[in-house]
Amino acid sequence: MPLSITPHDALLVVDMQNDFMPGGALGVTGGDEIVPLVNQLLELFQIRVFSRDWHPANHSSFSDNPTFTDNSWPAHCVQDTAGAQFHQDLKTDLADKIVSKATTVEQEAYSAFQNTDLENWLQQKGIQRVFIVGLATDYCVKFSALDAQEIGFDTYVIRNATRGVDNPPGNEIQQVQTMENAGIHIIYSKNIFE
Ligand code: VGL
Ligand code: ZN
Numbered sequence: 001m002p003l004s005i006t007p008h009d010a011l012l013v014v015d016m017q018n019d020f021m022p023g024g025a026l027g028v029t030g031g032d033e034i035v036p037l038v039n040q041l042l043e044l045f046q047i048r049v050f051s052r053d054w055h056p057a058n059h060s061s062f063s064d065n066p067t068f069t070d071n072s073w074p075a076h077c078v079q080d081t082a083g084a085q086f087h088q089d090l091k092t093d094l095a096d097k098i099v100s101k102a103t104t105v106e107q108e109a110y111s112a113f114q115n116t117d118l119e120n121w122l123q124q125k126g127i128q129r130v131f132i133v134g135l136a137t138d139y140c141v142k143f144s145a146l147d148a149q150e151i152g153f154d155t156y157v158i159r160n161a162t163r164g165v166d167n168p169p170g171n172e173i174q175q176v177q178t179m180e181n182a183g184i185h186i187i188y189s190k191n192i193f194e
Contacts, residue, residue, distance in 0.1 A: 014134030019083035051112035053077035054100035137164035
């Protein structure tokens with residue numbers, strides 16, 4: 001039985017920004033490959049939210065010697081720079097809402113719900129299920145999904161419409177397991193389109 005999308009469902013597109021694309025400051029392998037699928041999914045939903053990582057130039061997570069494994073990163077997604085722009089092929093005209101996160105120096109926010117009005121906004125729209133796609137599976141997708149589930153939305157991650165940092169290798173699959181253990185549904189686009 002395919003999942004059918006209803007007016008009580010929202011699609012959350014996480015951080016599909018240039019710096020997370022291959023060649024970007026914090027490039028995620030295959031990040032650009034999922035753009036066409038995300039665009040296809042966007043057409044199915046009536047409520048569509050885009051999150052973006054939106055850091056000040058001196059954000060506390062930035063390091064000249066980033067390890068990637070201790071939450072230190074190369075400078076990325078600095079407000080109003082090209083790297084912070086959404087991928088040019090992404091259908092951003094379909095966005096009902098754009099959520100900016102980690103917008104102050106000291107604040108790190110991997111979740112689109114952290115210090116944003118997203119929870120209230122979705123509740124006001126009568127949303128019951130949240131479907132999540134985008135980058136990166138093991139960071140912002142994971143933390144957004146855990147928060148969505150914790151808030152009480154029935155939460156789905158569309159696995160083949162995400163890509164992970166996966167550093168060290170194996171971390172991504174472990175974080176997918178963490179989501180599953182929290183009761184989040186890990187699904188594939190074929191479960192919707194079939
Ligand atoms: C992210 C690392 C640092 C993400 C954001 O969007 O997954 N990862 N900032
Ligand atoms: Zn960031």
